[in-house]
Amino acid sequence: MRNTAKAATLESKFPLLTVEDGYILSKDADLSVAYRVELPELFTVTSAEYEAMHSAWLKAIKVLPNYSVVHRQDWFIEEKYKPDLDRDDISFLSRSFEHHFNERPYLNHTSYLFLTKTTKDRARQQSNFNALTRGFIIPKEMQDKEAIQKFIEAVGQFERIINDSGFIRLTRITTDEIVGTGKEAGIVEKYFSLSQSDTTCLQDITLGAGKMKVGDNYLCLHTLSDTEDLPGKVQTDSRYERLSTDRSDCRLSFAAPVGVLLSCNHILNQYIFIDDHVENLKKFEKQARNMHSLSRYSRSNQINKEWIEDYLNEAHSYGLTSVRCHVNVMAWSEDKEDLSRIKNDVGSQLALMECKPRHNTVDTPTLFWAGIPGNAGDFPAEESFYTFIEQALCFFVAETNYRSSLSPFGIKMVDRLTGKPLHLDISDLPIKKGIISNRNKFVLGPSGSGKSFFTNHMVRQYYEQNAHVLLVDTGNSYEGLCNLIRQKTNGEDGVYFTYTEQNPISFNPFYTEDGIFDIEKRESIKTLILTLWKQEHERPSGSESVALSNAVNQYIGLITSNRSIVPCFDTFYEFVKNDYRHNMDKKKVREKDFDINNFLFILEPFYKGGEYDYLLNSDKELDLLNKRFIVFEIDAIKDNPVLFPVVTIILMEVFINKMRRLKGVRKVLLLEEAWKAIAKDSMANYLKYMFKTVRKYFGEAIVVTQEVDDIVHSPIVKEAIITNSDCKILLDQRKYMNKFDGIQSMLGLTDKERAQILSINMANNPNRKYKEVWIGLGGVQSAVYATEVSMCEYLTYTTEETEKLEVMRLAEKLDGDIELAIKQLADSKQNP
Structure with missing residues (x-):
């Protein structure tokens, strides 16, 4: 009995015969090769780079033989962010970050390229004779071997030309990736499911002239298949006004509006059909003659004749290749109302x-069928229009959405367009790739631009990845984070040094947990005492240096051999006053060589009963070598001529000690506005040394500043910091718009980087609370990201006095539980 049902099986209509060695063979003997395309990230490409990419595609397409089809298929699928909460070591703040972005929608872009070799007869085939409309398909014989071999060789050349361009990466798709395996779906299955996730269950497909459905999804199709539909002029790229200023230009590819900027589920198909160029021109010559002979009967014939002659003149004058082209946007939705x-x-x-x-x-069903991977030969010829390769390539999408770094180490930032979290490595991976030669960072942003939030967010994640972090601050920016770390570690970490009248800052430079006093430790003690003894303009004589060195070494020998002596400045002072003086007398050291009485007199204010007796006699046995998060808050003492030099020497000694003794451990020294105070006179040498040397010890030095004048007028910044900071981080610079030429010159920024920086915060999404930040790596790689955090992180990082007090007062009511206070306060603000 004859089957009269309207339904047909996919098998009966399926146009592909087999896939072998990565080659797709259709039942009409078309041979196809499939590639995955990697494109540059959005907002990171200049006009010249778009031109270079266009030129690479042009060169590559010209190597393909006649009757080849180039099919670009770009998928844009709406997905929702899935939080990474499965890690055992996830912290309270990381967990709150992941929860904040749970189910955040974003558009995922996947790009494919299919190169198909067909025949002259197939290229002219119309929609009434494709695989979908025929009752059955008779497998045809393969094309002649010579033509196939030429195509395979041309495909290899095509791939090499594109990959050598440096902007686009083609990766050949294997047989298993095309047809799928028992566990993972192939690209053919994904196409029939309108999904890029692994789905091995095909859904019913309803094909009709007015309606097409795949499963529950209703499709709508927009086509560019006639020259009347096209703009008067096409170009490789266009100005994106929302992120451009009168001083900068943000560029996007010509097709970007139907690419990443179209926020719905859709597939963008672009076809270029390479026919016989000479034959095409002959056909147009004949048409032009016919139009001329009929021009007296119709003005439209006269106009058409002129158009055809213009086309022929262009082809002959500039040596352009005549091709056919088609573009369509296939979008879908489960909701009929949403489809409109x-x-x-x-x-x-x-x-x-x-x-x-x-x-x-x-034509939706016919064009959907032609879009099957490897079935471009089934495309209906009447849906294409004639143009040249150069113009056709302008419809290729040339950028993709932001990508995460393929590195275990990094920080979480956010895609500025969709708000999707990104894993970003700005330290290790760029060094491995040779983009940068050091991990040092220079951060510039005016007050209120979000510097503290970014740096808090960064160092918190560094700390959670086992880095040792030493911060020098002048504005209590890291107090909240440090307090939280101290509570979470039961006081074992999170050391906060600050000066108040009630609790003055104090250290014990003579204490080490392991009793080891290496050369660096001895030298730092000697430098510290020398700073207390001599004024900045005074230099010790040779004999004084020897005497001081001997005193330090003998005292260290005494405390390591006699554990009953408490190491501190008081016992050192007593040792010099008694034992060492006796040794000096025995050696008959002259007063002019080393005036021990003068030495003791000058150091007396730091001995018990003196004005600064608290400074170097801390009774807390605190060895900072093994503390991973330390903050020196020096705002109250930065102008004190006695306290400040001592504190800076101690903090530098702490970091140098970590740098040299902690092998294979990441170390971070972050100097907020405090660098200005540290960069005075003798301390400047420490800063220069640090920025030049820290890279050798798996460390990085970070300087944060907000004043442009600091950059322009400080030789330290220019010579030591900027030159040795391969990673530059800039926040909103609109306050400095008129001064930005000087900043660009000083930091060595390119025009591309300038345009990116001046686009910061220009088109922020009003439904999200975030601030943007530009990160540049070695002048090679740069992009703008968003610093968006959860409410818990916001309350931890905030520098607003009222918000900090709110957290601390609630913590006091909860027996000092800062984490619980932050949770409760965040919940009350989010659910008022």
Whole structure:
């Protein structure tokens, strides 16, 4: 009995015969090769780079033989962020970050390229004779071996040309990736499911002139298949006004409006059909003659004749290759009401490209079928229009959304367009790739630009990845984070040094937990005492240096052999006053060589009963070598001529000690505005030494500043910091718009980087609370990211006095539980 049902099996209509060695063979004997395409990130490409990419595609397509089809298929699928909460070591703040972005929608872009070799007859085939409309398909014989061999060789050349461009990466898709395996779906299955996730369950497909469904999804199709639909002029790229200023230019590819900027589920298909160029021109010559002979009967014939002659003149004058082209945008939604919104969105985006939006209700099934990977040979010829390769390539999407770094180490930032969290490595991976030669960072941003939030966010994640972090601050920016760390570690970590009248800052430079006093430790003690003894303009004589060195070494020998002596400045002072003086007398050291009485007199204020007796006699047995998070808050003492030099020497000694003794451990020294105070006179040498040397010890030095004048007028910044900081981080610079030429010159920024920086915070999403930050690596790689955090992180990082007090007062009511206070306060603010 004859089957009269309207339904047909996919097998009966399926146009592909087999896949072998990565080659797709259709039942009509078309041979196809599939590639995955990696593109540059959004907002990181200049006009010249778009031109270079266009040129690479042009060169590559010209190597393909006649009757080849180039099919770009770009998928843009709406997905939702899945938080990474499975780690055993996830911290309270990391967990709150992940929860904050849970189910955050974003558009995932996947790009494919299919190169197909077909025949002259197939290239002319129309929609009434493709695999979908025929009752059955008879497998044809393969094309001649010579043509196939030429195509395979051309494909190899095509791949090499594109990959050598440096902007685009083609990766050949294997047989298993095309047809799928028992566990993972292939690209053919994904196409029939309208999904890029691993789905091995195909859904029913309803094909009709007015309606097409795949599973529960309703499809709508917009096509560019006629020259009347096209703009008067196309170009490789266009100015993106929302992120451009009168001093900078943000560029996007010509097709970007229907690419990453179209926020709905859609597939963008672009076809270029390479016919016989000479034959095409002959056909147009014949048409022009016919139009000329009929021009007296119709003005339209006269106009068409002129158009054809213009086309022929262009082809002959500039040596352009005649090709056919087609572009379509296939969008879908489960909701019929939402589909009408999507139609309008697609149409408006096409209108932005100055194209005529043509909603095609008739050819959706045929064009869907031609979009099957490897089935471009089934494309209906009447849906294409004639153009040149150069113009056709302008419809290729040339950028993708932001990508996460393939590195275990890094920080979490956010995609500025969609708000999706990104894993970003700005330290290790760039060094491995040779983009930078050191991990040092220079951070510049005016007050209120979000510097403290970014640096808090960064050092918190460094700390959670086992880095040792030493911060020098002048504004209590890290107090909240340090307090939280101290509580979480039961006081074992999170050391906060600050000066108040009630609790003055104090250290014990003579204490070490392991009793080891290496050369660096001895030298730092000697430098510390020398600073207390001599004024800045005074230099010790040779005999004084020897005497001081001997005193330090003998005292260290005494405390290591006699554990009953408490190591501190008081016992050192007593040792010099008694034992060492006796030794000096025995050696008959002259007063002019070493005046021990003068030495003791000058150091007396630091001995018990003196004005600064608290400074170097801390009774807390605190060895900072093994503390991983230390903050020196020096705002109250930065102008004190006695306390400040001592504190800076101690903090530098702490970091140098970590740098040299902690092998294979990441170390971070972050200097907020405090660098200005440290960069005075003798301390400047420490800063220069640090920035030049720290890279050799798996460390990085970070300087944060907000004043442009600090950069311009400080030789330390210019010579030591900027020159030795391969990673530059800038926040909103609109306050410095008129001064930015000087900043650009000083930091050695390119025009591309300038445009990116001046676009910061220009088109922020009003529904999200974030501030943008520009990160540049060695002048090679740069992009703008968003610093967006959860409410718990906000309350931890905040520098607003009222918000900090709110957290601390609630913590006091909760028996000092800062974490619980932050949770409760965050909950009350989010759910008032």
